[in-house]
Amino acid sequence: MTLNFILNGRPTELEVSPDKRLLDLLREDLGLTGTKEGCGEGECGACTVIIDGEAMHSCLVLACQLEGKSVLTIEGLEQNGELDKIQKIFIEETAIQCGFCTTGMIMSTKALLMHNPHPTETEIRNALAGNICRCSGYTQILRAVKRTSEEA
Amino acid sequence: MMKSYAPKTMAELPASLAALTPESKIVGGGTDFVIRLHSGAVQPDALCYLGHIPELKKIEKQGDTISVGAYCTMTQMEHDPIVREYLPALMDAAADVGSLQIRNNGTIGGNLGNASPAGDLIPVMYLYDAKVEIASPNGTRIVPVTDVILRPGKTILEANEAFIRFLFPVPAFKSAFVKLGSRKKVTISRIGVALGLDMDGDYVREMKMFAGAVAIKPVAFEKACDFMKGKTINEQNVLDVAGFLSDYIAENVAPEFDRDYKVYASRGVVTDVFDRILGRL
Numbered sequence: 001m002t003l004n005f006i007l008n009g010r011p012t013e014l015e016v017s018p019d020k021r022l023l024d025l026l027r028e029d030l031g032l033t034g035t036k037e038g039c040g041e042g043e044c045g046a047c048t049v050i051i052d053g054e055a056m057h058s059c060l061v062l063a064c065q066l067e068g069k070s071v072l073t074i075e076g077l078e079q080n081g082e083l084d085k086i087q088k089i090f091i092e093e094t095a096i097q098c099g100f101c102t103t104g105m106i107m108s109t110k111a112l113l114m115h116n117p118h119p120t121e122t123e124i125r126n127a128l129a130g131n132i133c134r135c136s137g138y139t140q141i142l143r144a145v146k147r148t149s150e151e152a
Numbered sequence: 153m154m155k156s157y158a159p160k161t162m163a164e165l166p167a168s169l170a171a172l173t174p175e176s177k178i179v180g181g182g183t184d185f186v187i188r189l190h191s192g193a194v195q196p197d198a199l200c201y202l203g204h205i206p207e208l209k210k211i212e213k214q215g216d217t218i219s220v221g222a223y224c225t226m227t228q229m230e231h232d233p234i235v236r237e238y239l240p241a242l243m244d245a246a247a248d249v250g251s252l253q254i255r256n257n258g259t260i261g262g263n264l265g266n267a268s269p270a271g272d273l274i275p276v277m278y279l280y281d282a283k284v285e286i287a288s289p290n291g292t293r294i295v296p297v298t299d300v301i302l303r304p305g306k307t308i309l310e311a312n313e314a315f316i317r318f319l320f321p322v323p324a325f326k327s328a329f330v331k332l333g334s335r336k337k338v339t340i341s342r343i344g345v346a347l348g349l350d351m352d353g354d355y356v357r358e359m360k361m362f363a364g365a366v367a368i369k370p371v372a373f374e375k376a377c378d379f380m381k382g383k384t385i386n387e388q389n390v391l392d393v394a395g396f397l398s399d400y401i402a403e404n405v406a407p408e409f410d411r412d413y414k415v416y417a418s419r420g421v422v423t424d425v426f427d428r429i430l431g432r433l
Contacts (some may be wrong), residue, residue: 018155018199021190040190041249042250054257056253061186065158113221126252
């Protein structure tokens with residue numbers, strides 16, 4: 001099928017099998033390897049991207065669902081060569097250890113702050129409940145999200 | 153190459169459905185289906201996605217009926233003002249599904265179509281006497297949700313059929329749903345209890361109760377409801393209602409499906425659902 005959708009703000013057209021997962025389409029067809037595959041079952045959140053403003057698992061979305069939709073990946077966060085504020089603060093707060101969950105954590109944070117620029121700690125925890133960090137660096141991650149919202 | 157159909161209007165829907173074979177699959181949000189597809193457990197010849205049709209994403213109240221499009225997401229139902237006012241047990245169930253990423257993608261149609269014994273919304277559909285409208289190439293038919301599930305993963309849907317919307321009569325009773333999982337968030341239902349209460353002052357006039365995840369389909373607890381008629385809601389009566397649930401589980405659930413845990417946990421989940429509904433009386 002020919003798929004037309006918006007990827008990181010740019011209209012994108014490609015030939016793709018309808019059963020291809022968005023995750024594979026990004027990594028294999030478009031070379032955007034910032035999005036990671038963890039569990040492949042919607043448990044770990046590593047593959048989180050933002051579709052039409054909502055955080056979703058790119059491992060559970062198929063090409064046949066994407067026509068006309070707007071997809072934002074980690075690669076779409078930088079503006080004019082500058083990292084997004086969330087990315088800078090994650091680095092400053094050492095909210096990254098091995099880094100594998102980081103893309104998903106940042107995309108879930110981005111979606112949260114798009115809806116709710118000043119979330120409470122409970123709201124942050126709810127928004128990130130579907131993102132697992134196996135290095136267990138949650139304290140630093142929460143601190144980074146809080147600081148980002150305070151400095152927004 | 154696999155075929156794909158994604159009609160954009162209701163007018164295009166019949167032709168898309170007509171093209172499907174018994175090997176084809178309707179895709180909802182995909183949060184359960186894509187896992188089986190990717191593992192090779194299902195190998196469809198065609199996929200059909202109806203989420204571009206605006207009518208299938210709408211929640212509307214028309215007279216005494218609330219209509220919920222089959223592609224409404226959990227997040228949408230959790231926050232929708234009509235659902236919150238009239239169908240709070242549906243709000244409870246939708247709000248507790250998986251993680252935010254799953255709730256942003258998972259749909260009500262998919263929850264029923266997947267026909268999982270642990271489907272969070274299904275006991276709530278039973279509680280509210282919901283019906284589902286099914287489209288085919290020749291038109292639509294309306295079926296009670298209680299007639300839909302044949303066995304785990306299998307519904308009455310024919311190859312050319314799809315759920316398009318759910319019809320909930322505006323309930324004349326208060327309602328709530330509580331799910332017990334093995335942790336607070338991002339969990340699979342171990343027991344889900346949907347409760348409806350029609351009160352006459354401090355006394356129960358009518359009660360409805362369904363439990364999910366304890367059998368293939370939600371189980372009605374008519375004896376517990378008869379027991380509560382004319383009674384007040386106090387600690388002992390609530391524990392007696394929990395007793396109907398724990399007795400059912402002890403007699404019907406196989407030990408390998410966490411029977412002993414579920415028997416023990418019945419008391420907590422029934423207490424919680426009464427607490428939640430008391431906050432709404």
